[in-house]
Amino acid sequence: MAMNRRSFLKGSSAFAFSASIMGCSSSDDDNTTEPPVTEPPTPEPDGVFHTTCPRNCGDRCSLLVSTKDGVAVSVSGDPSHPVTAGTPCVKGHAYLESIYSPDRIQQPMKRVGPRGPGATFEPISWEQANSEMAAKLNEVIDTYSGNAIVPYFYSGYSGIGASSGANRFFNRIASRNLQRNICASAGYSGMSSILGEFSGPSPEDYVNTKCFVSWGTNEQATNIHHLKFINEARDKGAKVLVVNPARTPLASQADIWLQPTPGTDATLVIGIAKILIEESLHDTGFIESYTQDYDALLARLEEFTHEQIEAETGVSKSQYQSFARAYAGAECAMIRIGYGLQRTLNGGRMVKAIPTLAALTGNIGKVGAGVVYLNTQAGGLFDWAYSGGSHLTPEDAVRDTVNISEIGKSLLPEDYQHEDGQVGPLAFDEPCDPIKAMIVYSSNPIAIAPDADLIEIGLMRDDLFLVGIDLFQTDTMDYVDYLLPTSSYIEQANMIDSYHCYYAKHSTQAISPLYQSKPDTIIFQDLAKAMGYSDPxxxxxxxxxxxxxWKGNISYDELCVQNWDSPVVDYPFRKNYDFPTPSGKIEFKDTSGTYFDPEKFNPVIDTGTPESDDFATKGMTDDEKSREFRLLSPAHPKLSNSQWANVKYIEGTFPQHMVYIHPDDAMRKGISDGDQVKLTASRYGQRDVVIQYTARVEAMTPAGTIFAWKNAWKKLNENGSGTAINQLTNSELTDMNFGSTFHSTRVDIALA
Incomplete structure (x- = not known):
């Protein structure tokens, strides 16, 4: 399908929107001349436009948007792209329902009543919004400094075109930094601790494997397009092995499915490794040439009996023995490690353990083999410093950091009394300066962040100035002072990298911004000008x-026509066995202290769990441990975090506020299908938090574990309780790299 390059290079807006901005000089002079407003170009009204889905999914689908008279009439998959291969996921099929939803925020709005659920807003002009927001933010900077302002954002809309304006803005005002380690950071460190890196083979190499291992992931929900690579390998005779406490679709189809007790994956690795050694299934030549501290690993394995492993993991020796034989017996084997696995207090240690199996069997550095976690190779084609404007930060700026999962603690009132005697807001459990303003964009923290009730305490502060930018009035937007309409992904150009397959992609603007919406980059540019910043x-x-x-292998103009590019990466991955560790080898034992404290955790394989460890060594609190059930809250295929939850094509097609309970547990608790149940958790400050959900009796997880879909909206709960799952989840940080611990949550369940 040919694309005319003029479709994204032409000028004025077909859907005109109010864009006048209050000019503000950086001097004391009264200058009423408005700065020029940068607007997206106007695409041609009829055509087929190559776009890239910017949501938080490693597939980063290449999508074709067809337009008629300036209106998008269809979204389909690009049949020429190796990953998308002609069809989007179910969410992609619902894009037009989202883009043209009558519920979209259509113009800037100012809150006129109390904050919180049911908040009311009145429409205002962009000129008024920017003038008033600029005045308030400048007041905060003059009184406290830019360090009193924090951005809250994550992956609602990713990419260079979407994020550069915000990054430059916050660098220029020297805001507080947000450590955005909510997704996969513990795994970064776990992988690096043994392999020296967390990047690995491309999932396109799955087709060549003889044994695919899905460990702690749900491809249907998070990488559905990778299933075709897995199925192609299976069609050629490959075995599919799954390790997951939840019954995913791939688990139901697997040749072998191990269902360990949540949090015991490192112990399970020890069991499998013991079988490999005991049955001489390991590759002694590879171990001798390319690994270090094998003796330390053997000594660690000897500390465990198979009876102990069975008791701790809930997996029988015969089951993990079959797994070990299938994995080691394959000519080549590939392990894919999921991110949900490491969103727990011991997440880094569990991920660190898993590559041990690849090292023992020599399944690294050859075709169809390796360990896949998160790939950053395509991001090497971008100049991130240029995009983000790091040079704009004043040299004398003081910029503290708060963590995205602990934002509730950092937003607390200055007179908040903590149990340990501390007073006021905290960052990393230490006192921090109060946050006086927050701009929320590309995220919905009340739905997607843990311990949402603690966040709400902060958002209700009268002295906190809040701005929200979104397509919809989400749970979080009910708390803001100003609510600004962003444009959808087809209403602006963008450029984005995949974090699985090795593709950096261009996304063409297909239609003009609807209503009075603007791309985030232009919103932040105009706000900066209104605040008096004249930087080019x-x-x-x-x-x-x-x-x-752009700094890829082809020119930017070629990228706009070709639509994607890939970096040059050795194939097979690490074919020269040049591991980026201190020793240059795979390191079974890590005493460096770079990724974790070897005095707290075993430097070979640590098998501590949130239930077994003390709080000082990343265990749960005693209150948490006393709750009856471990709670898992994974992704649903019809949602991308909290996005699409309110889209009519999606809403109501599955139970977003349902909790799945094992039949044995349901019988014991007197719970039946359809019952209204209360879930109770112990959250920070010894708060008992209660939500109300609908029960579904089904063996989605082992007995003793319950299951609910993540990131539901409170306001969409069908039972009218206004409650959702992330009110319950743990906001403490992981053992490595300050990650999220959603799955280190225990709850009680009872009839409502």
Whole structure:
């Protein structure tokens, strides 16, 4: 399908929107001249436009948007792209329902009543919004400094075109930094601790494997397009092995499915490794040439009996013995490690253990083999410093850091009394300066962040200035002072990298921004100008930002026609066995202290769990441990975090506020299908938090574990309780790299 390059290079807006901005000089002079407003170009009204889905999914689908008279009429998969291969996921099929939803925020709005659920807003002009927001933010900076302002954002809309304006803005005002380690950070460190890196083979190499291992992931929900690679390998005779406490679709189809007790994966690795050694299934030549501290590993394995492993994991020796034989017996084997696995207090240690199996069997550095976690190779084609404007930060700026999962603690009132005697807001459990303003964009923290009730305490502060940017009035947007309409992904150009397969992609603007919406980059550029910043970076067009950021193997103009590019990566991955560890080898034992404290955790394989460890060594609190059930809250295929939950094509097609309980547990608790139940958790400050859900009796997880879909909206709970799952989840940080611990949550369940 041919694309006319003029479709994204032409000028004025077909859907005109109010864009006048209050000019503000950086001097004391009264200058009423408005700065020029940068607007997206107007695409041609009829055509087929190559776009890239910017949501938090490693597939990063290449999508074709067809338009008629300036209106998008269809979204389909690009049949020429190796991953998308002609069809989007179910969410992609619902894009038009989202883009043209009558519930979209259509113009800037100012809150006129109390904060919180049911908040009311009145429409205002962009000029008024920018003038008033600029005045308030400048007041905060003048009184406290930019360090009193924090951005809250994650992956609602990713990419260079979407994020560069915000990054430049917050660098220029020297805001507080947000450590965005909510997704996969513990695994980064766990992988690096043994392999020296967390990047690995491309999932396109799955087709060549003879044994595919899905460990702690759900491809249907998070990487559905990778299933075709897995199925192609299976069609050629490959075995599919799954390790997951939850019954995923792939688990139901697997040749072998191990269902360990949540949090015991490291112990399970020890059991499998013992079988490999005991039955001489290991590759002694590879171990001798390319690994270090094998003797330490053998000594660690000897500390465990198979009876102990069975008791701790809930997996029988015969089951993990079959797994070991299938994995080691394959000519080549590939392990894919999921991110949900490491969102627990011992997440880094569990991920660290898993590559041990690849090292023992020599399944690294050859075709169809390796360990896949998260790939950053495609991001090497971008100039991130140029895009983000790091040079804009004043040299004398003081910029503290708060963690995205602990944002509730950092937003607490200055007079909040903690149990340990501390007073006021905290960052990493230490006192921090109060946050006086927060801008929320590309995220919905009340739905997606843990311990949402603690966050709400902060959002209700009268002295906290809040701005929200979104497509919809989400749970979080009910708390903001100003609510601004962002444009959808087809209403602006973008450029984005995949974090699984090795593709960096361009996304063409297909339609003009609807209503009075603007791309986030332009929203932040205009706000910067209203605050008096005259830096040329705030007048650069999105097109020029993309062009300046691109440093791929082809020109930017070629990228816009070809739509994607890939970096040059050795194949097979690590074929030269040049591991980026201190020793240059795979290191079974890590005493460096770079990724974790070897005095707290065993430097070979640590088998501590949130239930067995003390709180000081990343265990649960005693209150948490006293709860009856471990709670898992994984992703659903019809949602991307909290996105699409309110889209009519999706809403009501599955139970977003349902908790799954094992039949044995349901019988013991007197719970039947359809019952209203209360879930109770112990959260920070010894708060008992209660939500109300609908029960479903089904063996989705082992007995003793219950299951609910993650990131549901409170306001969409069908039973009218206004409650959702992340009110319950744990906001403490992981053993490595300050990650999230959603799955280190225990709850009680009872009839409502």
């Amino acid at each position: 970076e705030f007048s650069e067009s999105i097109e020029d930002i993309l062009r300046g950021t």
